[in-house]
Structure formats: structure tokens, C-alpha cells
Amino acid sequence: MNKPIGIFITGTDTGVGKTVVAAGLALVLKERGMRVGVMKPVATGCFGDGKRLVSEDAVYLFEAAENEYAPLTNPLRFRNPLAPSVASVIEKKEIPIEKILKAFKELQRHYDFLIVEGIGGLLVPITKEYFVANLIHEMGLPLLIVAKGGLGTINHTLLTVDAAVMRGFEIRGIIFNRMPRVNFSIAEITNPKVVHDLTGVPILGTLPDLEDVDVERCRFGTLREVFKERVELDRLLGLQTVS
Ligand SMILES: Nc1ncnc2c1ncn2[C@@H]1O[C@H](COP(=O)(O)OP(=O)(O)OP(=O)(O)O)[C@@H](O)[C@H]1O
């Protein structure tokens, strides 16, 4: 069996839970004894002074995976919460794609498995002519799609799957995030099956809204236990193709 080398976590939108899912995966893989690396190639909306910008996403991932190479985890940072191509113009800072790819290759050497969190969705421009999808192509990683559970997600998820399939990406599966534990809407009950029936893409799990999980406060709470319980890990890793 080939050694799994990593996964690229994309979302149907910004704010759908990519960081939470990436951290959940890191926590579970670490528990399995794997050396897990994490990467947020470009982060916008960072805090701190001009010289030392910090990404909340990168800190969360870094803490979950207990990594050692902060500059490789998050090579490019911007203050403005915008698409990277726009933040880069406003902040007059270039985006050298080769710096991202160099950090990626170096992290791959240090770890058994690399979890890369995307920026927004597949067609977010990193530069004017280079999109998140271009980065996925160059990294050569399979995709995990994070989607929200409620109304609107069928359209967003199908658009994301279409864009991925058109580019020949391998999609390992979809995770629906922030499902309420009680008082489900009809959309939330039916969406996973509808999306599976329309795309054929495996639904790897649904994560509930967890009160003790918070990216901004760097709280993991019950994330590892719930992720283990609710997500089909072997299928996510490509170790099992038929459920
Ligand atoms: N299952 C969950 N339970 C509770 N809170 C959650 C859950 N998933 C995400 N959140 C919260 O929702 C917010 C957005 O989640 P997250 O940061 O993971 O999204 P994202 O897709 O990574 O966003 P971005 O596009 O900014 O990187 C965060 O405040 C996070 O703490």
C-alpha cells in the first residue's frame, strides 16, 4: 500500500469550517501515531504588527499537530481579510508562489502526512492569474471538501465538485460541518444524501456544532473524540474505497 502523503482541505465558501476539520484530522492522526504536518499556504486577516503578522488559522493547526516549523506552516501572511490577490495589492507585498511550493516540499520531507488548508474555496485568486485550484494541481494532493449543512449547500457543494472534477482532481469526500445536534431542519436532514446522489462523491461524515471548539480562542474541546466518532477516517485517507 502506498504511503498516504496528504490531503488538501477546501471549502464551499469561506468560514465553513476548514480549519476545524483540518485540526480534527490532525488530532486524530496524531493519536494514531502518525507524524502530521500542517500548512496554511497563504493567510489573510492576520493580526499583530507589520513585522510579525500571525494567522489564527495557522496557530490553531500548528497547536493541533504540535508542529515545529512555523515559517513553513504559514509562509505568506496579510493583514486585510481579503482574497490574497487583493490583499497583496493593498499591502504592496508580492505573492511568490515558489516560496509556497518550496515550504510544501520541505514539510513533506519532515512529516508522514501533510494537511493543507486552502484559502476560501477553489477559485479564490492567490494572484491575478493563479488560483487555489492551481495550487492544488501543483501540490498533487487529493481533496476533502468541507460544506455547511443547511439551505444553500446543495448548490455550493455541486459547484465545488464540478470545478474539481473539471480539473481532474481526486475528491476523497465531503464533510458537512456545524450540523445542529437537535432541531434539524429538513434541509439538514436531507442534504448529505441529496449531494451524494447527485455527485457520487462519498460523504465522509457530519460534524455537529461543538460549543467547546473555537478557532479564535484556540480551543479544541471534544474535537478529537467527535471527529473520530463521526468521520470515516480510512476512506478519507484513501485506505478504504467501498463502504
Ligand atoms: N463544528 C464546529 N463547532 C463549533 N464551532 C465551529 C465549528 N466549525 C467551525 N466553527 C467556528 O466557526 C468559525 C469558522 O470556522 P473555520 O475557521 O474552521 O472556517 P474556515 O473555513 O477555516 O474559514 P476561513 O475561510 O476563514 O479559513 C470559527 O469561529 C470556528 O471556531
Ligand SMILES: [Mg+2]
Ligand atoms: Mg480557516
